[in-house]
Amino acid sequence: MDAVQDEAAGKRARGLDRAFEILDFLRQKRQALKPNEIAAQIGAPRSSVYELVNLLLQHGILEFTGGEGRVYLGRKLYFLGAAYENHFDFTRECEATLEQLADETRETAQFCMLDGNRYTVVRMREGARPFRISTDVGQSVPIPWTASGRLLVAHLSDQEILNFIPPQDFRLPNGEWLEPQTFIAEVRQAEREGLFTFNSIVDSFTHCFAVPVRGEEGHAAATLCLVTPRDDGIANRDRYLDCLKKAAAGLEHAPARPKRG
Amino acid sequence: MDAVQDEAAGKRARGLDRAFEILDFLRQKRQALKPNEIAAQIGAPRSSVYELVNLLLQHGILEFTGGEGRVYLGRKLYFLGAAYENHFDFTRECEATLEQLADETRETAQFCMLDGNRYTVVRMREGARPFRISTDVGQSVPIPWTASGRLLVAHLSDQEILNFIPPQDFRLPNGEWLEPQTFIAEVRQAEREGLFTFNSIVDSFTHCFAVPVRGEEGHAAATLCLVTPRDDGIANRDRYLDCLKKAAAGLEHAPARPKRG
DNA sequence: ATCATATGTACGCTATATTGGACATTGATG
DNA sequence: CATCAATGTCCAATATAGCGTACATATGAT
Numbered sequence: 001m002d003a004v005q006d007e008a009a010g011k012r013a014r015g016l017d018r019a020f021e022i023l024d025f026l027r028q029k030r031q032a033l034k035p036n037e038i039a040a041q042i043g044a045p046r047s048s049v050y051e052l053v054n055l056l057l058q059h060g061i062l063e064f065t066g067g068e069g070r071v072y073l074g075r076k077l078y079f080l081g082a083a084y085e086n087h088f089d090f091t092r093e094c095e096a097t098l099e100q101l102a103d104e105t106r107e108t109a110q111f112c113m114l115d116g117n118r119y120t121v122v123r124m125r126e127g128a129r130p131f132r133i134s135t136d137v138g139q140s141v142p143i144p145w146t147a148s149g150r151l152l153v154a155h156l157s158d159q160e161i162l163n164f165i166p167p168q169d170f171r172l173p174n175g176e177w178l179e180p181q182t183f184i185a186e187v188r189q190a191e192r193e194g195l196f197t198f199n200s201i202v203d204s205f206t207h208c209f210a211v212p213v214r215g216e217e218g219h220a221a222a223t224l225c226l227v228t229p230r231d232d233g234i235a236n237r238d239r240y241l242d243c244l245k246k247a248a249a250g251l252e253h254a255p256a257r258p259k260r261g
Numbered sequence: 262m263d264a265v266q267d268e269a270a271g272k273r274a275r276g277l278d279r280a281f282e283i284l285d286f287l288r289q290k291r292q293a294l295k296p297n298e299i300a301a302q303i304g305a306p307r308s309s310v311y312e313l314v315n316l317l318l319q320h321g322i323l324e325f326t327g328g329e330g331r332v333y334l335g336r337k338l339y340f341l342g343a344a345y346e347n348h349f350d351f352t353r354e355c356e357a358t359l360e361q362l363a364d365e366t367r368e369t370a371q372f373c374m375l376d377g378n379r380y381t382v383v384r385m386r387e388g389a390r391p392f393r394i395s396t397d398v399g400q401s402v403p404i405p406w407t408a409s410g411r412l413l414v415a416h417l418s419d420q421e422i423l424n425f426i427p428p429q430d431f432r433l434p435n436g437e438w439l440e441p442q443t444f445i446a447e448v449r450q451a452e453r454e455g456l457f458t459f460n461s462i463v464d465s466f467t468h469c470f471a472v473p474v475r476g477e478e479g480h481a482a483a484t485l486c487l488v489t490p491r492d493d494g495i496a497n498r499d500r501y502l503d504c505l506k507k508a509a510a511g512l513e514h515a516p517a518r519p520k521r522g
Numbered sequence: 523a524t525c526a527t528a529t530g531t532a533c534g535c536t537a538t539a540t541t542g543g544a545c546a547t548t549g550a551t552g
Numbered sequence: 553c554a555t556c557a558a559t560g561t562c563c564a565a566t567a568t569a570g571c572g573t574a575c576a577t578a579t580g581a582t
Contacts, residue, residue: 012570014276014569015569016276017320034528045572046529046530046571047570048571050530059277075376076281079342080284080342081346082398083288083338084334084335086399087292138347274541295559297559330560
């Protein structure tokens with residue numbers, strides 16, 4: 001039920017948990033690593049990591065690549081992910097929506113979701129500007145660092161939010177501490193208004209717009225975002241929000257909805 | 262190394278193995294199932310399956326969907342699969358190649374790979390015909406049923422092939438038994454000629470063409486295929502093979518090659 | 523030559539994960 | 553009402569998986 005089990009030290013970890021920890025770690029690193037390096041960097045016993053890596057290799061969940069015994073995510077994961085994508089068929093409409101958004105605004109448009117208890121950009125379309133703004137797709141980012149984050153946790157109670165977000169994620173990239181109560185207040189505001197915008201926390205020159213894409217349960221299953229230069233964002237605020245809301249409305253029947261349900 | 266470990270009865274299964282068995286099973290079924298159903302259909306203890314399903318749900322590897330406690334593959338798998346696809350960046354060129362092939366031949370073009378010890382269609386492009394031929398993408402099929410199968414195992418020795426392919430996969434869909442030695446002879450022939458074509462085993466009206474897409478190690482990392490009506494296939498054999506070979510040559514620098522290696 | 527670090531393998535101990543079976547609930551059926 | 557099948561939860565027993573540790577090898581620095 002809760003995610004506070006690995007805090008207790010000295011316990012033996014379950015193979016499954018360690019295995020997915022390895023997979024997540026490789027995803028974050030986005031490169032092949034030696035089992036030894038993995039063990040060291042995630043702080044797991046070397047013998048356990050070697051055993052697990054070998055098991056995962058046999059399943060095609062990991063693959064040798066990059067030489068010297070380095071491993072990375074395997075083909076089987078691609079197949080499983082493709083099956084997921086095929087079942088919850090949001091990709092096609094999503095791609096079209098982002099393209100339209102980028103055309104209308106000439107700004108960078110993103111489709112974002114929660115990845116466990118963090119935030120991630122699932123799809124992105126760069127705007128048609130001389131200097132384009134882009135971010136890494138597929139990287140996990142602390143929820144409080146992002147505009148979308150305010151929307152993606154809005155269905156939770158205050159206490160649930162505090163339990164859900166890792167405490168250290170309230171430490172902003174510039175070192176400042178974001179008071180959780182401040183964050184929650186912004187969440188509630190975003191929930192009331194059905195949108196959230198701010199000057200980005202992670203850099204000094206962008207403004208971010210986010211609106212929810214509601215799933216079957218009525219809460220934000222995803223968000224659509226625009227990332228703009230601050231001047232442009234503030235100048236075009238109303239128009240941009242209008243584009244976003246229309247785009248989100250168009251998607252609301254696609255995401256997290258089984259294909260032939 | 263070998264896949265002959267779960268034959269021994271009475272042994273306790275490892276959680277990891279069972280977990281991936283569940284994931285593969287859901288992928289095959291391509292629909293959400295109750296834990297109980299999963300347990301019954303894969304022949305695993307119910308209590309184990311319930312425990313594993315709950316663990317996988319916590320990790321986002323499985324998700325509740327379809328109601329009544331049914332579960333299916335989860336978002337996390339999509340993220341991991343996307344990371345794989347991003348690393349071995351074959352998708353883009355592959356898509357373009359299939360489109361060109363379908364344009365040139367007006368037949369159905371496929372990009373196929375091994376999924377463990379079976380065969381699967383990774384990408385497909387339907388031809389521009391009044392009656393189009395298509396197959397399921399992402400379904401695992403016995404290697405001996407397919408033209409591509411002859412090419413995908415050609416780098417193995419005879420004995421390795423026999424160890425690699427599950428014995429029951431030599432039973433063809435019409436009930437006939439394909440003698441493994443016959444299959445191996447076809448493999449060697451395909452290896453020499455760098456292609457394989459035949460009237461499909463799985464139906465009575467198609468002809469299949471397959472050529473290898475060679476990876477770094479020099480053996481077939483994937484195949485490109487055309488699936489055609491028998492008449493057309495035989496009439497256009499030389500031209501089709503020419504198109505396939507050119508397309509494969511164009512891909513040979515893309516698949517299974519790390520992006521920024 | 524000596525030491526330190528990185529990498530992979532082998533093995534025994536023991537905490538625990540897997541498992542069978544008991545139990546509870548629901549709904550359909552005769 | 554009695555019975556049966558389907559579904560999910562709980563629990564104790566024990567086979568074993570995870571872990572610490574020792575060992576083997578290679579590489580590079582001092």
